[in-house]
Amino acid sequence: MTTSSMTTTATGTTVGNGSSLNGGLHLNIPKSPNGSALDLRRGAFRRTYSSNSIKKKSIEVTPSSFVKIRLLGKGDVGKVYLVRQKDTDRLYAMKVLSKKEMIKRNKIKRAFAEQEILATSNHPFIVTLYHSFQSEDYLYLCMEYCMGGEFFRALQTRPGKYLQEEDAKFYAAEVIAALEYLHLMGFIYRDLKPENILLHQSGHIMLTDFDLSKQSSPAGEPTVVKSGSPSMPPAIDTKSCIANLRTNSFVGTEEYIAPEVIKGCGHTSAVDWWTLGILMYEMLFGVTPFKGKDRNATFQSILHTDVQFPDHPGAQPISSLCKSVIRKLLIKDDQLRLGSKAGASDVKSHPFFKTTNWALLRHLPPPIIPQPSFGADAINFRQMHESVSLDIEGEELVHQHPGAKNLFANFSSVTLHHDGDDDL
Numbered sequence: 001m002t003t004s005s006m007t008t009t010a011t012g013t014t015v016g017n018g019s020s021l022n023g024g025l026h027l028n029i030p031k032s033p034n035g036s037a038l039d040l041r042r043g044a045f046r047r048t049y050s051s052n053s054i055k056k057k058s059i060e061v062t063p064s065s066f067v068k069i070r071l072l073g074k075g076d077v078g079k080v081y082l083v084r085q086k087d088t089d090r091l092y093a094m095k096v097l098s099k100k101e102m103i104k105r106n107k108i109k110r111a112f113a114e115q116e117i118l119a120t121s122n123h124p125f126i127v128t129l130y131h132s133f134q135s136e137d138y139l140y141l142c143m144e145y146c147m148g149g150e151f152f153r154a155l156q157t158r159p160g161k162y163l164q165e166e167d168a169k170f171y172a173a174e175v176i177a178a179l180e181y182l183h184l185m186g187f188i189y190r191d192l193k194p195e196n197i198l199l200h201q202s203g204h205i206m207l208t209d210f211d212l213s214k215q216s217s218p219a220g221e222p223t224v225v226k227s228g229s230p231s232m233p234p235a236i237d238t239k240s241c242i243a244n245l246r247t248n249s250f251v252g253t254e255e256y257i258a259p260e261v262i263k264g265c266g267h268t269s270a271v272d273w274w275t276l277g278i279l280m281y282e283m284l285f286g287v288t289p290f291k292g293k294d295r296n297a298t299f300q301s302i303l304h305t306d307v308q309f310p311d312h313p314g315a316q317p318i319s320s321l322c323k324s325v326i327r328k329l330l331i332k333d334d335q336l337r338l339g340s341k342a343g344a345s346d347v348k349s350h351p352f353f354k355t356t357n358w359a360l361l362r363h364l365p366p367p368i369i370p371q372p373s374f375g376a377d378a379i380n381f382r383q384m385h386e387s388v389s390l391d392i393e394g395e396e397l398v399h400q401h402p403g404a405k406n407l408f409a410n411f412s413s414v415t416l417h418h419d420g421d422d423d424l
């Protein structure tokens with residue numbers, strides 16, 4: 001699909017004549033703390049965020065271009081490693097998917113979907129893909145390394161395992177911006193949960209794990225809707241981009257599954273607004289709202305119980321606007337749910353987010369700043385591990401499944417150049 005001709009620099013400055021994901025505002029370039037305009041010559045500030053700024057090139061790397069540093073995480077059919085590219089010394093997160101496991105578990109389509117979404121997305125809150133390629137036995141997705149790890153872990157380390165309302169609002173706003181972009185691109189995310197939100201070194205969030213996402217093809221054209229309030233500019237209707245996509249597959253994580261998914265009567269992008277409601281609740285109270293003693297009890301509660309807010313002594317008190325937005329996101333009927341009319345614009349214009357500066361989200365100081373670790377001192381780490389470095393493929397070798405070659409023939413092997421990266 002074509003996105004608008006808008007280009008947003010990493011400073012959040014909007015140039016061009018399209019409508020902005022940040023609300024259509026054209027902004028002044030923010031000043032640095034000493035008052036001077038931020039240095040746009042530095043690559044970090046020249047990076048642009050529009051699909052047009054990604055250039056696909058034929059693949060420039062192979063598995064042996066990388067050295068494995070450590071395991072970052074494990075999924076169903078693959079592992080994610082922190083790796084270093086030998087000739088540039090840059091660190092990446094490399095997802096290595098076993099073809100054999102994918103065939104066994106019938107997950108080939110999911111890997112293709114994930115590659116497609118990552119390769120076409122270019123947004124500050126969505127993990128960046130740099131290379132995708134394959135060997136006889138594996139598919140590789142080489143992504144930006146999020147040094148802060150899983151948001152879920154960060155949440156676990158907070159006193160009481162929950163966040164203050166203002167902090168939860170900050171993360172919710174970043175998630176909404178990412179979902180808005182995905183919906184504009186014609187994707188439903190379907191797997192929002194704290195484990196799939198990573199923290200960038202800066203403390204801003206990055207969505208990852210797109211293997212459950214679904215694309216409407218072709219994506220619909222976004223339309224403009226009048227906002228409810230005279231003080232708000234017209235907004236983009238992201239719902240129209242996926243209006244033709246209704247899917248029946250039963251996916252998601254138990255406590256985050258929307259009622260329409262349990263019922264199996266087809267679901268739309270409204271599932272992402274439901275999961276946002278669960279996520280906000282979990283950020284604020286450290287538990288999800290419908291958890292039962294077993295899966296069946298959880299599903300019954302999702303289908304039939306209204307959301308309750310803890311009122312026992314010691315429970316975090318939250319504002320009535322916050323309760324209101326969560327209640328509206330957790331409306332069982334997906335056609336009445338907040339977000340079901342005009343998508344993200346509905347959610348963004350709820351009074352709870354009145355104080356949110358959508359245009360400058362990525363310049364606001366995040367509530368949690370990850371402590372520098374491997375990512376920050378890559379050179380030292382590299383020297384430490386040089387003697388035990390292994391090519392990724394060397395350690396992972398298994399026999400190729402018969403016929404695997406054809407099944408994966410269409411997996412794109414590409415290197416993606418993002419404007420501004422050359423200077424990084």
Ligand SMILES: Nc1ncnc2c1ncn2[C@@H]1O[C@H](COP(=O)(O)OP(=O)(O)OP(=O)(O)O)[C@@H](O)[C@H]1O
Pocket residue numbers: 072073074075076077078079080093095127143144145146147149150195196198208209210211
């Ligand atoms: N870009 C990244 N930077 C840092 N860590 C990452 C990155 N991507 C993934 N991880 C880590 O690896 C874990 C597994 O990644 P991911 O969920 O994408 O894998 P998966 O195989 O698709 O898992 P699932 O079975 O849940 O679909 C994440 O939860 C996270 O801890």
